[in-house]
Amino acid sequence: MAKEIYWADKLAKKIIKERGKKRKYVCAAGITPSGTVHIGNFREIITVDLVARALKDAGKKVRFIYSWDDYDRLRKIPKNLPKQNLLKKYLGQPIVDTPDPFECHNSYAEHLEKELERELPKVGVKPEFIYQNEMYSKCAYAVEIKTCLQAKEKIRKILNKFRKEPLPKDWYPAKAYCKKCKTDETKITNYDGKYSVTYKCKCGATETVDFRKSGNVKLAWRVDWPMRWHYENVDFEPGGKEHSTPGGSRDTAKLIIKKIYDEKAPVYQMYDFVIIKGLGGKMSSSIGKVITLGDTLKIYLPEIVRYLFASTKPVKEFSIATDEEVFKVFEDFYK
Template sequence: MTEVQLDDWVARLADDVIAEAKRRGTKPVCASGISPSGPIHLGNLREVMVPHLVCDEIRRRGHDAEHLISWDDFDRFRKVPKGIEGVDESWEQHIGKPLTSVPPPSGSAATSWAEHFRSELEVALDDLGVEYRGISQTEKYTAGDYVDQVLFAMGHRGQIDKVLDQYRTLAKAQPKKDQKLDADQQAAAEAAAEGSGAAGEDDGSGDGNYYPYKPYCSQCGTDFTTVTGYDDDSTELTYTCRCGHTETVLLRDFHHGKLVWKVDWPMRWAYEQVVFEPSGVDHQSPGSSFVVGKEIVPLFGWERPLGPMYAFVGIRGMAKMSSSKGGVPTPSMALRYMEPPLLRWLYARKKPNQAFDVALDSEIQRMYDEWDGLLRKVSGEKGQPGDIAALARATSTAAGELPQTPVTLPYRTIASVLDITTGDDAQAQRILTEVDPRTPVSGLEVLRPRLDRAQAWVAEQMPEDDRTVVRAEPNRAALQGLSDESSHALTLLLDGNSDDLTRIEDAWSIDGLSHQVYGVPKVLQGKAADFRPDRKADPETAAALGARQREFFKLLYTLLIDKETGPRLPTLLLAIGPERLRGLLSLR
C-alpha cells in the first residue's frame, strides 16, 4: 500500500516509536497483553487497538514493524466470574491453577478456559483487520524458553526485592483520602483491585526470604505454594503447598511455574525487545507494575517501553466493565451489531487518555449517524486532518481496504424497516428500494453487511417498548371521534392541497414523506409547507408550530401503532405502504 500522510495522535506516536527503535538499534516492536481470565471485553480491546493502530501506521510508512499479543494464559485462575453460561460454583476447585489447566465452560468446544475466551477474541481481531503474532505464555514457560531469565531473576532476587521494597514502603505511606470516589475513580480502584490480568497479584514478598518465582504444585496443580529454599549453584528449589505436598526440584529443569507479575512483565519486555506497550490505569498507578518495571527491566538489559496510559471504555447503560464479571460486552458481541470499520473508528478517533463509550442500545443509531456524516464530510472534501486520518484508519490497514457496505442507507432507517417487516425480506426490499430515489437499491445484498448488523440488533438489543406493531384494522372509534382540525390534517397528509402538498402516493420516498408529514402542521398554521420558523426572531410562532407538530405526530402514531411515539414517521409510512396507510387513516 502506498504511503499516506496522516496527521493524528497515531501518527505522532508512530514518530516516537520509530525514533525510539532507531535509538535502541532494533525494529519497532509494539506489544499487547491479554489475560483470558474471562470474557475479553471492549475495554480490553483498547489494549490491542492502540498498539495495532501505531504498528499499522509504521507499516504504512514501509517499515518492518511487529505487533505482539501476549496471551497471559499461564496466569492463575483468580476467581469464578459470575453470569457465564455453563459455569457454576464447582469451578472454585480450580482457583490457583493456570488458566490453561482450567476446564472451559460446559458445552464449549475449547480444550481449556483460556482457549475458550481467547478464541472468541481471535475471530473478532481477524474481522477487525488486526495483524499480530500471538504468544502463549503457557507454551513459553512450559517449553523452558525463559529458563535463563528465571534463573537470572532468582540469582538477583536481592536487588529485585530492594527495588520492590521502595514501592511497598511508598504504598504504605500514601495517605488515605477521605472524599468519596466518583464513578471513574471507583472504576479505576476496582480495576486495580481485581483487574482482568495480573495487575493485582503479589510481588513474591513474604515473611521470610524473597523469591520472585511461584511454582505450580505438582500434586494439586495450584500456586498456593511457598518457596522455602533455593540454592543458586545447583538451582535446587524446595517448596511447600497448602495441600500438604512438599517437593524439591531443579529449577533449571522444572518448567511448571512462573515469575511473579512485576518481574515477569519487564523480563518479557527485554526478551521480546518491546519498544511500545500502553497499559491501563491499574498498571500505572504508584507502585504498580508499569512503574516498578522501569527499575527492574535494566537488570535484564533493556529499558521500559514507551507506554501511554489509556482510559477506560464503557458501554452505555453499564458500569465499568470487568472480565471477572459475566455478561460484559465483548468485541464479538459488538461486531454482531456494527461493522468492523465503525468499531475501529471508535478507537482510532480518541486519544488513548480519552475515555469513551460504545453504544449497543438505541444510541447505536446516533453513532451510525455520526459515522455516515463523517463519510459524507470526507468525501465532500470538508474533513479536517483528524477526520481524514480516523476514517482512513477505520476503513483500511497497511495490508489493504476492509470490506464496507456498498450502499449506506441510515442504520436507524434499516432497523425501523426490519422491525416493522419482522423478517419479511421481500417486504423489506420493497421498502428499502423506495427510501431514497437518489440511492438505487437493486437488492438487499448491496446493503450488507450493515443490513445483517441491524437485523441482529433489532432481534437482540432493541428495547421491547420500542418495537413497532402496525394495526391490522383502522381504529374506527378514534377516527369517528376526531376533531375537524384533525380530520383536515389527515386529508392534507393523504390528498395534499392545491399548493405545496401533493397526494401521498406522489411523495413516496423518505424525502417526500418528510416534506409531507412536517408540512401538514405548517399548512394548518397558515404557513407554506416548507416554512422555516425563526426561533430567535419569532419564538411564539416557533413554539406554536412545535406544539401543533407534536399533536399531529401523536395522532398518527396513535392511529397507526396504538402508541404516542414510535420510529421516524417517514420511515413508518414508507413501511406501511400507501394503500394500507389510506385504509388505516380513513373511514370507509
Template sequence: MPEQNRNVPNSLPKAWPFDEARKLAAHVEKKGAPADAPALLETGYGPSGLPHIGTFGEVARTSWVRQAYTRLTGRPTRLLAFSDDMDALRKVPDNVPNGDMLRGHLGKPLSRIPDPFGTHESFAAHNNARLRAFLDGFGFAYEFASSTDYYTGGRFDAALRRVLEVHDEIVAVIAPTLGPDRRATYSPVLPIHPRTGHVMQVRMDAIDAAAGTVRWTDDAGETFETPVTGGHAKMQWKADWAMRWYALGVDYEMSGKDLIDSVKLSGRICRILGGEPPAGLTYELFLDENGQKISKSKGNGISVEEWLRYAPPESLGQYMFNAPQRAKRLFFDVIPKAADEYLANVARAGETPADDAALLANPAWFIHGGAIGADDGSPLSFGMLLNLASVANAETADVLWKFIRRYDAAASPETCPMLARLVEHAVVYYADFVRPAKTYRAPAPHERTALADLAESLRGLEDAPTDPDTLQNLVFEIGKRHGFAALRDWFGCLYEVLLGQKEGPRFGIFTGLYGVSETVALIETALIRAPAADAVADASDDAAG
C-alpha cells in the same frame, strides 16, 4: 543519523498514532537495532474471563501505532498478542457456566483447568480461541503467543535464570508496595505445586541461580526443590511482565490508566534484568452505563458481538480511535454517533488529496489500513436511517429500501454495500432502542401554527421536483416567519413532536428521503394526535375547578 530515522519528517500528522510512532522510533533508535529488524509491539490478555471489547480496543490501537510507525520510518513491525494463560484462576467469573466445577480448580493455571463450556481442552484454550476469532474477524495482522507455551517450551528459560541472579533486587523493588504479611513471603517466583498443580505464593527458602532452582515449603510442611525453567514455575505478574519485555525485546506496549504504577515497577525490574522497558501509551478506561469500569469477569459494558449486532465493525474502530486518553462511556447509545463519525471521515478522506498530510490524520485512513475504497462510505447517515425507520415503523430492511430507492433510484445493496449493511443494522437498532424510547410531546400553540404552515407549504410542493436544500430553506423560512427566537427551538419542536425524540436529522434531507406527501401526513397525524399544550392545560384547570 541512524538508518531508521531517515524517513521521519520534522512535522507529523496531527493524529495520536503518529505521536506514539515517534516515541517508538526513538526507543528503537536508542536500542541500536539493525535497520531491517522489525519493531516488536505487544498486547497482553488475561484469559480469566471471556474476551471483551477493551481487549479489541488495545489490539486495534496498537495496530494503528504499527501503521503510523511503518509510514513514518519505512521499517517493519511485529504485533504479539500475548495471553497470560499460566496465571492462576483466583475467582470464578460471573458469566460462564459450570461455576461449581471451576471452583474446584481455583489456584491452578488457567491452561490446566477444564473448559466450563466443554468445547476446548482447557478454560484458557476456550478463551484464547474466542480472542483469536474476533481478532481474525477484524482482519488484524498479529502473532498469537501463549504464556504456557513460552514457559513450557523454554522460550523464557534464560530470562528466568537471570531472575534468580537478581532475585533480591527484584524483591527490594516490589516489597515496599505490599502489606506486611505479603511482604514477608514475597518472591517474584511462583512454583507450581508438583502434586496439587496450584500456583504457589510462598516464601523461598533458598535460591540457587547456578542450578536454576528454588527451594520452598508448602502449607503441609513438605519441602520441594523446583526448577524455574520448563514450565515448573512462573513469575508474579509485575515481574512476569518485566521478564517478558526483557526476554522478547518488546519495543512498545500500551496499558490502561489503572496500571500506571505497575508499568513503573515493571520498568524498574526490566532494567534490573538488563533490558530497556518498552515505549507505550497510557489509555483511559471504558465506563459502562453507570459510570463503572467495564470488567471481563463481570461482563458489563458491551461485547464485540453486541456492538456488531447494531453497527458495522468500522464504527467500532472509529469509537476506539477517538481520544484514547479520555475516559468514555461504552454503552449502546454511543453506537449511532460512532457510525456517523466514521461515515463523515470516509467522506472527508474522499475529498483529500492522497499526498495531503491531512489524510494521514483521518481515522478512516487507519481503520482501512491506508486504503479507503469507494464502497467504504454511504450516501445516507446511520442517524438518518434510524429516523426513517422510526417514522416508517420499519420492521424489515425492505421498508427502508422503498424510501431509499425513491430518493435515489440508482441506490441498491449492490451499488452501495455499506448503505446495505447500515440498513440491516438500523432496523435492529430501531427495534431494540429507538421504538421503546419514543416519547411524543404536544406542541405549544405557536408551534402548532408553525407546523400547520409547514404542512401547507409542503403540500404546495408535492407535485414539483424538490431537492434537500430547497426543503431545508423552506423549513428555515417558516421557523423565522413564526418568530422562533432560536431556530434550534423550531427544529427541537420538529424532532420532539413529529419524531418523538430530542435530536434528529437535517430536516430537508429527511423530507426528501421520506417523501413530501408522507411528511405532510406525518405533520397532520401529529397535530391530530396531540392537542395544543395550552388546551391540555386549560382542560386540566377546568377539571380541577
C-alpha cells in the same frame, strides 16, 4: 494553524526516536484470560494495531505480539459462569488447566482465547499470539528465571519502595505450581544459585526441581512483565489505568528492567476505559456484565468499530452507543 499530528503517528515517531534505529520494532499487548475479553480490553489491542500501522507507514518493519497470560493462576470465578462448584476446585491452578465450563474447548483459557481470536481478523487485526503456558512448559524462560532469582535482593528492594508491608528477606520473585495438588500455594525454601529450587506446598508436598527441565516455576507478575519486555525486545506496550498508577506494575517494571538488564522500558501509553451507553454502569468481567468485540460487530460495521477507537486519543475515556444513538454514529461516519 498547523494540523495536529495524528496520535498514532506521534507515538510511532516517539518509538523510533527513543528506541533508535532497529531492523524491526516489536509492539506488544496482552491479557490474562480470566474472564470474557471485552471491548474495553480490545482498546489495548487496537491501540497497538494503530501504532504498528503508523510505524509501517513510516517505512518500518513491525512484529505485533499478543500475549495470552494463560499460565496465571485462577484467582476467582466470574459469577455468570455455569458449573461454579466444579470451577472452584481449580482455584490457585493455572487457568490453562481449568476445564471449559461450556464444554466446547480444551480449557477455560482456550475458550476465552478462541472467542477473541475468531473476531479480531474481522476488524483487520492479526497479531502473533504467544501462549504463556506453552512458553513456560517448554522452559523458554529458564535463563531469565535464573537471572531474576539471582537478583532477588535488588528486586525485593525495588518492590518494597512501594509497599506498605515490605516483602520479607526470604521472599523469592518466583513461585512453583505444586506437582501434587497443582496449585501455587507454595513457597520456595531453597535456591541453589543456578537452576534448581526447592519448594514446600500448603498440601504438604515438597520437591526440588530444575527449571530447565520443569516448567512449573513461574515468575511473579511484577517481575514476569519486565522479563518479557527483555525476552521479546519490546519497543512499545500500552497499559490500562490500573497498571498506570504511581508505584503500579508499570512503574516497578520500568525500574526492574533497568536494574536487572540495564535496558530501557518500552514506550508506554496509558489507555482509558470504554463506556457502553445503554448497558447501565461499568463493564465488569467478574460479574459478567460485558460487551465483547463480537457483540459490537453485531451493531456496527468493522470499519466503524475501527473508526470509533482510532478517532479518540487513548488517554481519553469514550463511549460506544448501543441505544438509539447508534444512528447518529452511522451518520457521523458517513459524513
